Amino acid sequence: PQASGGGPTQFQVVFQTNQPNTSNPNASPISLAASSAWQITTIPGSGSDGANATMNFDGVNGGTYQLAGCPPSALASYTSTLTMTAANSWLQFTDKSGGKAFREPTILWNSNPNIVLTGTMVTDALTSRQYYGILAGTSPISWAWADASGNSYFSQSSTLQVGSPQSTGGTALPGNFDVQMQYKNAAGVWITYQETFLEYTLTDIPTYTLFVNPNEAAYTGTSTSSQYNAYKNPLANGVNGNSPPFCRQQSGLFDPRTNRFTAPVAGSYTSDDPGLNGNPAIDATVYSANQQLGTLNGSVGTFLLMKTNRPSTSRGQRWEYTTPCRGYDNTMHWFTSQSTCWYANGFSHGGTDADCFDGLLSQNNPLVKVLADNGGGGVGPGSQSYYYEDPDGIARRAMGGYVPVSGAATGSLTNTSTTIGLPEATTGTVSTAGVIVPTSQSQSRPILLHRPFNSVAEMSYAFRGSPWKSIDFFTPESGDSAMLDVFCVNEPPASGLIAGKVDLNTRQVPVLKAILSSAYRDEFNNIASPPSSGTLPALSSNEAGNLASALVKITTSANAWEGPLSNIADLVGHFIYPDPGSLTATDVYQYTSPANGTEYTFSGFSGALSAASLWDPSNQVSSQNIQRFRETAVRPLAAAGQTRVWNLLIDVVAQSGHYPKTATGFDQFVVEGQTHLWVHVAIDRYTGQVLDKQIEPVTQ
Numbered sequence: 001p002q003a004s005g006g007g008p009t010q011f012q013v014v015f016q017t018n019q020p021n022t023s024n025p026n027a028s029p030i031s032l033a034a035s036s037a038w039q040i041t042t043i044p045g046s047g048s049d050g051a052n053a054t055m056n057f058d059g060v061n062g063g064t065y066q067l068a069g070c071p072p073s074a075l076a077s078y079t080s081t082l083t084m085t086a087a088n089s090w091l092q093f094t095d096k097s098g099g100k101a102f103r104e105p106t107i108l109w110n111s112n113p114n115i116v117l118t119g120t121m122v123t124d125a126l127t128s129r130q131y132y133g134i135l136a137g138t139s140p141i142s143w144a145w146a147d148a149s150g151n152s153y154f155s156q157s158s159t160l161q162v163g164s165p166q167s168t169g170g171t172a173l174p175g176n177f178d179v180q181m182q183y184k185n186a187a188g189v190w191i192t193y194q195e196t197f198l199e200y201t202l203t204d205i206p207t208y209t210l211f212v213n214p215n216e217a218a219y220t221g222t223s224t225s226s227q228y229n230a231y232k233n234p235l236a237n238g239v240n241g242n243s244p245p246f247c248r249q250q251s252g253l254f255d256p257r258t259n260r261f262t263a264p265v266a267g268s269y270t271s272d273d274p275g276l277n278g279n280p281a282i283d284a285t286v287y288s289a290n291q292q293l294g295t296l297n298g299s300v301g302t303f304l305l306m307k308t309n310r311p312s313t314s315r316g317q318r319w320e321y322t323t324p325c326r327g328y329d330n331t332m333h334w335f336t337s338q339s340t341c342w343y344a345n346g347f348s349h350g351g352t353d354a355d356c357f358d359g360l361l362s363q364n365n366p367l368v369k370v371l372a373d374n375g376g377g378g379v380g381p382g383s384q385s386y387y388y389e390d391p392d393g394i395a396r397r398a399m400g401g402y403v404p405v406s407g408a409a410t411g412s413l414t415n416t417s418t419t420i421g422l423p424e425a426t427t428g429t430v431s432t433a434g435v436i437v438p439t440s441q442s443q444s445r446p447i448l449l450h451r452p453f454n455s456v457a458e459m460s461y462a463f464r465g466s467p468w469k470s471i472d473f474f475t476p477e478s479g480d481s482a483m484l485d486v487f488c489v490n491e492p493p494a495s496g497l498i499a500g501k502v503d504l505n506t507r508q509v510p511v512l513k514a515i516l517s518s519a520y521r522d523e524f525n526n527i528a529s530p531p532s533s534g535t536l537p538a539l540s541s542n543e544a545g546n547l548a549s550a551l552v553k554i555t556t557s558a559n560a561w562e563g564p565l566s567n568i569a570d571l572v573g574h575f576i577y578p579d580p581g582s583l584t585a586t587d588v589y590q591y592t593s594p595a596n597g598t599e600y601t602f603s604g605f606s607g608a609l610s611a612a613s614l615w616d617p618s619n620q621v622s623s624q625n626i627q628r629f630r631e632t633a634v635r636p637l638a639a640a641g642q643t644r645v646w647n648l649l650i651d652v653v654a655q656s657g658h659y660p661k662t663a664t665g666f667d668q669f670v671v672e673g674q675t676h677l678w679v680h681v682a683i684d685r686y687t688g689q690v691l692d693k694q695i696e697p698v699t700q
Contacts, residue, residue: 006099008183012119012190013108015089015134016178088135091119100435103427103442104282105306109133112433115304196259198251252309252319254358255467261388280307283431304434308424310359313416315370316424319356333389335366335594360386360414362424362468364398366591368416369409393593394600396477398468399423399446402610402625420444421625423468438533444626446470447523455639456487460631473638474630476573476589476604484568484638497645499682499692504571504641505555505564512548512637517541519636521619521629536619539632546614547633551605554587561588561603565643571634573604586610609633644686650679676700 095101097114109132111117117132124131124141131141181194251263284303310316357370364387389395403421405414419425419441427442449461460471464480472478492498502511518538520526525535539547551571554562561576561583573589579601583590587608592599608614609630615623623629657672676698682691 008185009095010092010184011095012090012092012182012184013134014180014182016180088120091117091132091134093117097435102434103436103438103445104431105308106304106434107306110304112304114433114435194257194259196253196263198263254309254361257463258465258467260466281305282307282426282429282436283434305431305436307426308359310357310362310422310424311426313419313422313425314413315357316359317357319358333391333393333595335385335387335389335395357386358467359424361388362398362422363400363403363416364388364395364468365401365405366395367405368414369405370414389593389595390479392479393595393598394477394479395591395593396469396472396479397475397589398466399470399627400444400468400625401475402630404625418621418625420621438531440534440622442531442533443522443536443622443629447628449523453489455635456484456489457631457635457638459483459487461628470627472627473572473634474606474609474627476587476602476607477591477600478572478606481569481572481574481604484572495691497682497684497691498642499645500647500680501642501645502640503645503647504551504568504637504643507552507556509545509548509552512551513541513544515636515640516544516547516633519544519632521623521632523628536622536629540616543614543616543619547609550608550611550614551637554605554608559585561585561601567643568638568641570604570643571637571641572606573602576601576603606630606634644684645691646683646685648681648683650681652677652679 091108093108094116095114096116101114106115108115108117110130111132119132120135121130121132122135122141123129126142129141177198179196179198180192181196182190182192185191253259253263254261281303282305308316360368360370366385366387368385368387370384370386387395400422403419404417406417407415409415416422421444423444423446425441425444427438427445428436429439430437446463447461449458453459457473460473460480462471463469464471471483472480473484502515504512506512516539520538522536524530525537555564557563560580565571566574579599582599583601585603587603587605589602589607590599610624612620612624619629623632654675654677655669655671655673657670659669663669678696678698680692680694680696682693683689684691
């Protein structure tokens with residue numbers, strides 16, 4: 001749902017030269033640059049070391065890729081160092097899409113009717129193409145040249161490498177950018193809503209330049225044509241078959257909403273990932289060095305949308321240099337294996353750090369496996385997990401934790417069986433000017449309510465601060481379940497005990513079914529104009545009955561990990577001690593920590609909701625896998641239920657009359673008057689205190 005009034009429409013990105021204050025995390029960031037200046041050496045990539053300032057560039061002639069050094073006239077505009085100032089380190093953009101843009105990763109490099117850019121910009125002298133961004137140095141973008149046979153070309157740079165950042169005095173500095181995301185409020189004031197520190201410590205990472213030639217002609221079909229310049233997309237998969245993976249990112253976040261685990265360095269989409277199909281862009285075609293294309297992609301000059309770090313069930317993008325733990329895996333409770341590492345720890349990350357397939361954190365499930373790389377410096381194939389533990393040593397699943405896994409990982413795939421429930425999976429396939437038309441897959445994304453909470457359990461719509469984790473009322477191992485007993489939306493009595501709320505340990509299935517029936521499942525189904533991608537209906541009577549029976553089965557069970565609930569939090573789950581050993585029950589989550597070999601067992605009603613028989617077929621997979629749908633069974637029960645108060649109904653019939661003188665037994669009592677009362681009594685089962693009593697006359 002959109003915020004009332006539509007929310008802000010003007011935003012800006014500001015780069016600063018700060019790094020976190022590690023001695024006092026609550027203090028302001030430390031400015032690194034002398035005299036507020038920042039210099040970055042831009043090294044044009046060429047040769048074997050990427051250090052030659054007379055770069056090599058691509059041209060095409062008769063199907064053979066030619067290399068041409070940049071002419072001195074083009075190099076004249078090259079600036080080896082550039083001071084980062086307030087004038088060249090910001091970018092503003094206005095969202096004119098009505099809130100429909102930015103549903104997929106969006107490159108802010110050109111304007112269109114939906115996204116209007118202002119700020120740092122350079123113009124290519126040859127093509128007049130404008131490029132927006134944060135300026136980190138300058139070099140030629142393109143130029144015209146001719147080979148020995150007189151064939152003419154437009155050429156573009158293959159790659160650029162960024163060197164060490166320098167202070168104005170020439171001293172090398174730690175490579176950190178403080179990136180602030182801001183919006184303009186109604187008073188015209190820029191408000192910072194997110195701050196991220198991007199580590200930029202490496203100088204040997206080549207990356208493609210963003211070049212679009214609007215004058216490039218389509219392939220005419222004849223190899224002798226002087227226009228056989230197949231357009232080289234900036235997302236190209238290799239140049240001359242010997243360049244870095246396409247679309248290499250210098251830095252990025254595990255989840256765009258948080259800087260938890262900081263930002264890994266040097267990410268790239270792997271070309272063998274079937275989830276990417278050789279193309280990391282949604283609205284443009286990637287041109288490979290080995291392709292001879294028959295037509296020019298007309299949309300490529302205005303492309304904006306990229307795929308996420310994990311757009312499908314496959315492993316997705318990898319980060320291969322500065323990984324989160326930097327050799328301190330056990331200390332940070334981060335568990336993977338070096339056999340997933342493409343470079344076999346041959347670079348700065350060392351230790352047991354591995355390539356980070358960070359999209360797997362959208363599940364954070366130890367059961368999800370990814371096959372190790374078979375190429376490069378990888379140790380060899382092997383099915384490996386990729387996840388982290390919380391500080392208490394428990395690996396708690398993320399939003400996509402219930403997406404089923406089966407078998408072993410194969411190739412670049414994981415053993416995850418569907419995209420439903422994966423929050424990073426691509427939400428649509430059709431896009432225009434940066435706006436994608438969402439499909440039902442968009443249900444897997446987290447949402448904002450933009451309204452007050454109607455129940456405590458709706459707190460699970462709130463982001464928790466860790467990658468792809470909201471407040472959790474949908475897994476038995478949740479560390480948040482106690483919030484259901486602590487928070488309220490209506491002020492309770494001082495004792496916290498409320499008469500009349502249903503005991504969740506009741507054996508009366510019809511009572512629980514009445515609470516669950518017609519409970520809302522999908523927030524979007526409650527708004528005036530639901531999205532065209534479809535919504536899920538409220539719980540049906542059949543589903544309500546199934547869920548009620550499932551809860552009664554748990555609360556009346558004699559199993560050591562089940563039985564009556566001791567509080568509302570137990571509805572979600574609780575820790576089982578002593579550990580019962582290996583279990584196969586559907587309401588159980590078991591985790592063994594690699595750090596100490598200890599097995600931890602959790603059990604709860606939320607875990608039992610994976611059973612397909614509980615849900616109507618049309619809603620089954622989404623209700624099992626997507627957090628806000630799965631919690632449909634928890635929200636009404638947590639709001640209307642409790643476990644401490646007995647609510648009793650005493651049926652009282654008081655009669656007046658007499659016994660005849662001849663009466664010989666009680667059955668001969670003659671009734672002359674009668675009063676029928678229902679006495680409702682609420683009793684604290686811990687203390688025996690009567691909390692409330694109501695007497696209701698019954699008339700017939």
